[in-house]
Amino acid sequence: MNLDRCCIHTITTKPWTLAESVEHYAAAGVKGISVWQNAVEGMTHAQAGDLIRRNGLDVVSYVRGGFYPHTSAAERAKAIDHNKKLIEEAAALGAPLIVLVCGASPDQPLEVSRQQIREGIEATLPLAEQMGVKLAIEPLHPMYAADRSAINSLAQANEMAEAIGSAQVGIAVDVYHVWWEPNLEAEIKRCGTHGNLLAYHVCDWKVNTVDMLNDRGLMGEGCIDVKKISSWVDQTGFDGYVEVEIFSNIHWATDQHEFLGKIVQAFEERV
Amino acid sequence: MNLDRCCIHTITTKPWTLAESVEHYAAAGVKGISVWQNAVEGMTHAQAGDLIRRNGLDVVSYVRGGFYPHTSAAERAKAIDHNKKLIEEAAALGAPLIVLVCGASPDQPLEVSRQQIREGIEATLPLAEQMGVKLAIEPLHPMYAADRSAINSLAQANEMAEAIGSAQVGIAVDVYHVWWEPNLEAEIKRCGTHGNLLAYHVCDWKVNTVDMLNDRGLMGEGCIDVKKISSWVDQTGFDGYVEVEIFSNIHWATDQHEFLGKIVQAFEERV
Numbered sequence: 001m002n003l004d005r006c007c008i009h010t011i012t013t014k015p016w017t018l019a020e021s022v023e024h025y026a027a028a029g030v031k032g033i034s035v036w037q038n039a040v041e042g043m044t045h046a047q048a049g050d051l052i053r054r055n056g057l058d059v060v061s062y063v064r065g066g067f068y069p070h071t072s073a074a075e076r077a078k079a080i081d082h083n084k085k086l087i088e089e090a091a092a093l094g095a096p097l098i099v100l101v102c103g104a105s106p107d108q109p110l111e112v113s114r115q116q117i118r119e120g121i122e123a124t125l126p127l128a129e130q131m132g133v134k135l136a137i138e139p140l141h142p143m144y145a146a147d148r149s150a151i152n153s154l155a156q157a158n159e160m161a162e163a164i165g166s167a168q169v170g171i172a173v174d175v176y177h178v179w180w181e182p183n184l185e186a187e188i189k190r191c192g193t194h195g196n197l198l199a200y201h202v203c204d205w206k207v208n209t210v211d212m213l214n215d216r217g218l219m220g221e222g223c224i225d226v227k228k229i230s231s232w233v234d235q236t237g238f239d240g241y242v243e244v245e246i247f248s249n250i251h252w253a254t255d256q257h258e259f260l261g262k263i264v265q266a267f268e269e270r271v
Numbered sequence: 272m273n274l275d276r277c278c279i280h281t282i283t284t285k286p287w288t289l290a291e292s293v294e295h296y297a298a299a300g301v302k303g304i305s306v307w308q309n310a311v312e313g314m315t316h317a318q319a320g321d322l323i324r325r326n327g328l329d330v331v332s333y334v335r336g337g338f339y340p341h342t343s344a345a346e347r348a349k350a351i352d353h354n355k356k357l358i359e360e361a362a363a364l365g366a367p368l369i370v371l372v373c374g375a376s377p378d379q380p381l382e383v384s385r386q387q388i389r390e391g392i393e394a395t396l397p398l399a400e401q402m403g404v405k406l407a408i409e410p411l412h413p414m415y416a417a418d419r420s421a422i423n424s425l426a427q428a429n430e431m432a433e434a435i436g437s438a439q440v441g442i443a444v445d446v447y448h449v450w451w452e453p454n455l456e457a458e459i460k461r462c463g464t465h466g467n468l469l470a471y472h473v474c475d476w477k478v479n480t481v482d483m484l485n486d487r488g489l490m491g492e493g494c495i496d497v498k499k500i501s502s503w504v505d506q507t508g509f510d511g512y513v514e515v516e517i518f519s520n521i522h523w524a525t526d527q528h529e530f531l532g533k534i535v536q537a538f539e540e541r542v
Binding site: 106107109110111141142143145146147152153156179180182205206207209212222223225 | 413423424480483
C-alpha cells in the first residue's frame with residue numbers, strides 16, 4: 001500500500017521517545033501516528049499534539065481506553081471517570097479517535113462484562129460528542145477473553161456498535177484479532193455499511209507465537225493474508241490511515257531504525 | 272459431577288505409563304480412560320485395550336487423528352492413510368471414537384484448509400463405518416488457527432458435521448476451546464439436536480496463561496464456568512463420560528498421585 005496511508009503506533013517502536021518517533025517516522029515518509037498514553041510523558045497532551053503536527057504528521061488515534069467491566073460498581077464508576085479523562089486528553093492531543101480495549105473480568109460471566117462495556121461506553125458518550133472524539137471498539141482475539149475483552153469477534157463488535165447506534169461510536173479492525181473469523185469479509189462489509197469502520201490496524205500472526213501479548217509479527221512474518229483483508233476494508237469505502245501496531249519483544253530488542261525501514265518496506269509490499 | 276462419569280486422558284498424567292495410569296485411575300474411582308497414541312508403547316493396541324478393561328475401565332476415546340490440510344496433494348493423501356491406520360488402531364484398542372484435531376496450513380487460506388478437512392474426513396468414512404469407530408471433530412480455540420485447526424468454534428464444527436451428515440461423524444466439545452463463544456449455549460443445543468455431541472472435555476482457562484499449548488488449568492484454577500457448560504451439555508441428553516484433558520507443564524512437574532487426587536476432587540466439586 002502507498003506510504004501516504006501509513007500510520008504507526010508509538011508502541012511499535014517502544015524504545016523511542018515520542019519526539020524520536022515523530023522525527024524518524026516523518027523522515028521515513030510515514031504520514032500518521034497513533035499515540036499511546038505512555039508516549040506522552042514530560043509534556044502536556046497539547047504539547048504532544050503540537051510536536052506531531054509541527055513535524056507534518058497527523059494524529060490518527062489515542063490508545064487506549066476501555067476496561068469497563070468490574071464486579072464492583074465503584075470500580076466501574078472509576079473506569080468511566082478514567083475514560084472521561086482520556087477523552088479530554090485525546091481532544092487536547094488533537095486525536096479524532098480513542099481505541100477501546102473494552103475489558104473483561106474473570107470473576108463474572110462474559111455476558112455480564114458485555115453489558116457493563118455497553119453501559120461504560122454510553123456513560124462517556126455525551127462528553128465524547130462534546131469533545132468531538134470518536135470511540136472505536138476493538139474486538140480482541142478470543143485468547144484475551146479472560147481479562148482484556150469480552151468482545152472477541154468483529155461480529156460481536158458490529159452487534160455492539162449497532163446496538164449503541166451513535167455516530168460517535170464505531171470499530172477498530174485489527175487483523176491480528178479477527179483474521180481467523182470465518183465470515184470476516186461479510187462482517188467487514190457490514191461494519192462499513194453501518195458507518196462503523198473507523199480504524200484499521202495491521203501486523204501479522206506468527207505461526208509459532210511464543211508470547212500471547214508481545215510476539216506479534218511484522219506483515220509478512222506470519223500467516224495472515226493482510227493484502228486480502230485490506231482489499232475488503234477498502235471495498236467498504238474506507239480510505240483512512242492504515243495503522244501499524246506491533247507489540248514484539250523481538251523487534252523492540254533490535255535497532256529501531258532498521259526496524260522502521262522494514263516496516264516501511266512491509267507496508268509497501270505486504271499491506 | 273459424580274465420579275462414575277469421570278474419564279481421564281492419559282496425557283493429563285503424562286509422566287505415567289499406560290499401566291500406571293490405568294492402575295491409579297481405577298484405584299481412585301475413575302471409570303473411563305482416553306488413550307493418547309504415545310501411551311500405547313511396547314504393546315499392541317489390542318493388548319492396551321485388554322489391560323484397560325482388565326482393570327475395570329472403559330476406553331472412551333483414542334486421541335488423536337486429523338491434520339488433513341496440506342498444500343501438497345501427496346501430503347494430504349499421506350494424512351488420509353495415517354488416519355485410516357488410526358481408525359484400525361482405535362478398533363483394535365476397543366475405542367468407540369477418535370478425536371480429530373483437524374489441522375490447518377499457514378500457507379493457504381483457512382477456507383481451503385476447511386475444504387481439505389471435509390475431504391479428509393469423508394475419505395476415511397467407509398473404513399470408520401466398517402470398523403465401528405466414530406470420528407469427533409474437535410473445534411480448537413482460534414489461537415490455534417495457524418497450524419492446528421481451521422475449525423475454531425463450535426458453530427463451525429456444527430456446520431461441518433451437519434454438512435457431512437454421517438452418523439459416523441460428530442463433535443468433541445472441549446470447554447478450553449469454546450468457553451468464549453457468545454452463542455455457546457445455543458450451539459451446544461444445536462450439536463445435541465443433530466445427534467453430533469459425541470464427547471465432552473473439561474479443564475480450565477488460566478487468566479495468566481503463559482504457554483499456548485501446555486498451561487491449561489485444573490477445573491477451578493481458571494475463569495471457565497465449567498458447571499454451567501456441563502449443565503448445557505447434559506440438557507441435550509448427553510450422559511456419556513466427561514473427559515479430563517489437561518496439558519500442563521506445571522502439573523506434570525508435580526507428584527502425579529497428588530495431582531490425581533486434585534483431579535478427582537475438582538471433578539466432584541467443579542464439573
